[in-house]
Amino acid sequence: MNPEAIAAKAPVRAQARFETxxxxxxxYIGLPTATAFALSRRQVIGVDINRNAVDTINRGGVHIVEPSLDVAVRTAVGGGYLRATTVPEPADAxxxxxPTxxxxxxKPDLRHVEAAARAIAPVLKRGDLVVLESTSPVGSTERLSRWLAEERGDLRFPHQAGEAPDVNIAYCxxxxxxxxxxxxxxxxxxxxxxxxxACSERACELYGIFVKGDCIVSNARVAEMCKLTENAFRDVNIAFANELSMICETLQIDVWELIALANRHPRVNILQPGPGVGGHCIAVDPWFIVxxxxxxxxxxxTAREVNDSKPGWVLERIEEAVQQAERDGxxxxxxxxAVFGLSFKPDIDDxxxxxxxxxxxxxxxRHPGPMLAVEPHISNLPGQLDRAEVSLVDPATALDRADIAVLLVDHRAFAEQAPPARLKIVDTRGLWT
Structure with missing residues (x-):
């Protein structure tokens, strides 16, 4: 998406209360959000403890992969609206x-949120707005208010002053x-x-700078729980599919065919099973509710336990394939x-x-022999896999050299090459079955 087009489509608001x-x-969230404000011609100060990320952004580059983000950051930095630093500076919002x-x-770990709160406290002034975006357990925004108050006894916060605080606080x-x-x-x-x-009203004004969707007002606890609920709902439904795949393995039923047939019912929509659940949200957030x-x-x-157990079940299927190869001499x-895919979902590097x-x-x-890793979206193996017996290779090389192929992520690149008949296959996504 063209950054100029994004900015042009942003709603025009009468208020101009948030210039910085x-x-x-x-x-993955902070940088795109900072860029969205910058494309709307607000002065944006991005803060991160990662010096490499800060230096990369200030050169107009990005340290993460997200479609169109590189162009947007280059435009925002080049236009003088976005810069990065390691220390917070005064702003209006x-x-x-x-991370949380x-x-x-x-147990939820809010150390990073607390550290961020105490870092911005020295530069707060009357009239400022503080918004927590990090996915957090219920009550975290109230804790944020108290942490700020501990640092700034000269300012009054919502838990102290109600509708007339010096600094407004919200969760979004x-x-x-x-x-x-x-x-x-x-x-x-x-x-x-x-x-x-009043805090909600000010936060609506802030997000109204670039958000075209509706800004729906509630209170902090409902908003916190809403985010957790959205991801827990997905987790429970994925757990049903994952549990179903394990049941079908025991009963010698093709789970992919089963789901396709069941989903022909007008009120059934079973998700697709996989090797587990990953990412920074669905695999974490339900535990905050628990x-x-x-x-x-x-x-x-229970859904979390089912999904957390699925990688172990996949490893058992791989072991069965190895034992079959041993029986074959x-x-x-x-x-x-060869393992195909390392990211937590298709076609990204995350x-x-x-x-x-x-x-x-x-x-x-566990494996004493050679291992090949195939992940088209990275150029170097992550530290956990950076060892002599593991090689990062392209899909064609892996299919040519492997004895056992384990499909873990259904990247588009993997669908383009069918595995040879000689390979023993463990397919967790139904792409090659």
Whole structure:
């Protein structure tokens, strides 16, 4: 998508209260969001602790892969509207878009959000707006308000002053699809959850600068839970498909044919099974609900457990293929295994929480023979796989050299080449079956 066209389509608002925007966290959400404001001719300060990312952006480049983002960043930086730094600077609005992983026992880890809050606190002034975009457990926006108050006793925040704070605070989760971020960021509706109605109103004004979809107002807790609910819904439905695939393996039924037939029912829409669930949202967010209401979130917890168990099930299928090759007279250390796909979903380079990468790493640790990794969207193996016995190769080379082919991600590039009949295949996506 042409960046100039994006900016031209952005809605025109009468208010011009947010001339400078500071975005903390320049990853897969923060950088596109910063660029969206910059294309709308706001002065944008992007903040990240990664010096390489900062330097790359200031040269007009990108450190992540997302269609159209490179052109948009180059335009924004070249036009003087976007620059990056490692330290927050004064602005009219601050957006926090930092990671929110979980720690031991699937407990939410808000260290990055707290660090971002304490980093922006020194440069806050009366009239500013702070928006948390990071996917977070319910109550996180209230905690953000308290963290800021601890740092700035001279300012009043919503939990102290109600409708008349010095600094307004809201929650607005991202809801974009990797690979389509630079379109959906502008077109999708946004859920605005202020700590007060006045906070929500100010946040609506901010996002109205570039969002063409509706800005729907609620409160912070509902907005936080809405984001978690959207991803938990997907997780539960994927778990049904994954569990079904394991049942069908036991009953010797082709799960792909089964799902295609069942989906001909007018009120049935079963998703496609895979090697597990990955990414920074669906594989993480449901645990935030479980942590907040452990006694009630029984189905959500079970879905997470089903999806988390799927990589182990795939490894068992690979082991069966290896044992079959041994029965055919091959020694285990002589077998070459190729894994097709490392990213968490098709046609992107994103390896975060990827079940495919987890499977590849476990396989590399277990298999005594050579291993080939095929991932068309990266140029170097990730650190976990960067070892002598693992080689990053193209699809044709892998199909030629492998004895066992494990399809983990249904990249378009893999559909273009059918595997030779001699290969033993473990297909988790139904692409070659």
């Amino acid at each position: 925007v500071c975005v903390v966290g320049l990853g 601050f957006l926090i878009a930092v 992983p979980f720690g031991e026992g699937h 989760p991202e809801r974009v699809l990797p690979g389509h971020v630079m379109r959906e960021l502008f077109e999708n509706d946004r859920i605005i959850g202020g700590l007060t109605p 942590d907040g209401a452990p006694e009630q979130a029984r189905l959500i917890r 091959r020694r285990r250390e002589q077998l070459t295994i 390896l975060r929480e990827s079940p495919a990468l987890h499977i590849a790493c476990e396989l590399a640790a």
